[in-house]
Amino acid sequence: MSSFKNTYSKLPHSFYETSSPASFSKPELIIFNEDLACDLDFQEVLNIPNERLAQIFSGQEILPGSEPLALAYAGYQFGHPVAVLGDGRAHYLGEIKQHDIQLKGSGQTPFSRRGDGRSALGPVLREYLISEAMHSLGVPTTRALAAVRTGEEVVRQFGAEPGGVFTRVASSHIRVGTFQYFAFKGDIESIKTLVDYTLERHPPQIHKKLGANHYKEKSLALLKSLVEVQSQLVAHWQSIGFIHGVMNTDNFSLAGITIDYGPCAFMDEFNFHQKFSSIDHQGRYSFSNQTQIAKWNILRLADCLIPLISEGKYKEKEKGEEKERAINIVEHELMSLFPLFEAKRNERFALKLGIQNYQAEDSELITTFLTYLETEKLDFTLSFRKLPELLENSKHSFYPDTPLLKEFLEQWKKRNPNSSLMEQINPLYIPRNHLIQKAIDLSYQGDDSYFHKLHQIFKNPYQEGPYSEEFCSPPTEKERVEKTYCGT
Ligand code: AMP
Ligand code: MG
DSSP states (O other): OOOOBOTGGGSOGGGEEEOOOOOOSSOEEEEEOHHHHHHTTOGGGTTOOHHHHHHHTTTSSOOTTOOOEEEOOOEEETTEEESOOOOSSEEEEEEETTEEEEEESBOOOTTOTTSOSBOBHHHHHHHHHHHHHHHHTTOOBOEEEEEEEEEEEEEETTEEEEEEEEEEEESOOOBHHHHHHHHHHTOHHHHHHHHHHHHHHSOOGGGGGOOTTOHHHHHHHHHHHHHHHHHHHHHHHHHTTEEOSOOOGGGOBTTOOBOOOSSOEEOSBOOTTOOOBTTOTTOTTOTTTHHHHHHHHHHHHHHHHHHHHHOSSOOGGGHHHHHHHHHHHHHHHHHHHTHHHHHHHHHHHHHHTTOSSOOTTHHHHHHHHHHHHHHTTOBHHHHHHTHHHHHSSSOOSSSOOOHHHHHHHHHHHHTOOOHHHHHHHSOSOOOOHHHHHHHHHHHHTTOOHHHHHHHHHTTOTTSOOSOOGGGTSOOOTTTOOOOBOOOO
């Protein structure tokens, strides 16, 4: 019997296009996540040879029960609406244990527009390493199931590169952009269908009591739960110095998971306004701005749901008033929930400082420490990791002795910080840009050993392992990566 379920293909046809993966003549497996396949109980891919895994995870062999689809979605990209985006280089294969299995870089679909539907190997390896590292860091994320070399070349910004196919696992691929796809068309019936589908896959507590037609309540439940999961997520990102880089609404998940590892990066030196993406000229998606953007994206979901919230028994001439009322309800709800973003971030940063019982005054303490890091251009990850040293009275060379440090220390020590808590929450090994770049450069020369080594190291980010300093150190001037690219 097939392990696949295909709940997406049971939705109306406007939700997707059927599409088959491209052919690749010599796909070669680089890595397969056997542990994840076991967790998913994905029987068909357990205990089979690598050659066949390469065929399956490049889309050459379609397993029984799988129905490849390209999912439809729209999105606001850098604040501008785009009515049709959709999977232009990805194929959803179906669900295993309530998780979407999707190939990325597997060829053109009806949504490809002018794109080739392919992916270079670099972004495949990047996504594999970073998404698995995020998982080990405890951050909600899509997972990596496999990476394959296609044996063909793709042409990108800097010339020809080897091609790759990535297999992504997600608790769903529902995005704010999926709702916008129907909202832009004025298709309210499909938005209702999507609300039900989303609540089915990501049920919030309150939903269970709602009857079939309560779309107002369902919509509000959906918005609330999105604030809940995204405020957790963004706080988590910021607490490890992660910058997503393209928080467009099409990359903003209803499941509250990190999705779409394009130009994302971990910060080395701390800077409140750090950005890496080569196309983010205004810093819209910079480190600090991520909170504001998450709220903005949630408001864009609210736009889509207004017609469902305002739908009641009213006369035609009252329609405008009813809409106005719906907007007021949503604004009121969201404005009272949005402070969760700051609360979650502060709680998390307090934990990083070894403080378990966050109090309002701690927010100043956090800002003082971060300002100190920014002023002294200190490495974000190591500055938190080495904090217990600051509690010892001996001289410490890592932290420059400045009045700001003194001010911080005075206040901080009064809060009785807990060293073992700090060690549990402040990682030592993170997927720094220059390490990932080195792995990609070597893999382009045919040597995947560095990629495999990094993958191994990032599995235990909090525990010091028998590895050289290179894996936890910031880049040298020569190694520094200033810009990241979408890789499309
Ligand atoms: P992303 O930057 O991955 O969020 O993609 C934004 C949109 O561009 C999505 O609709 C993608 O499917 C599409 N896209 C990205 N790269 C390609 C490509 N190589 N070929 C076709 N479509 C692409
Ligand atoms: Mg995307």
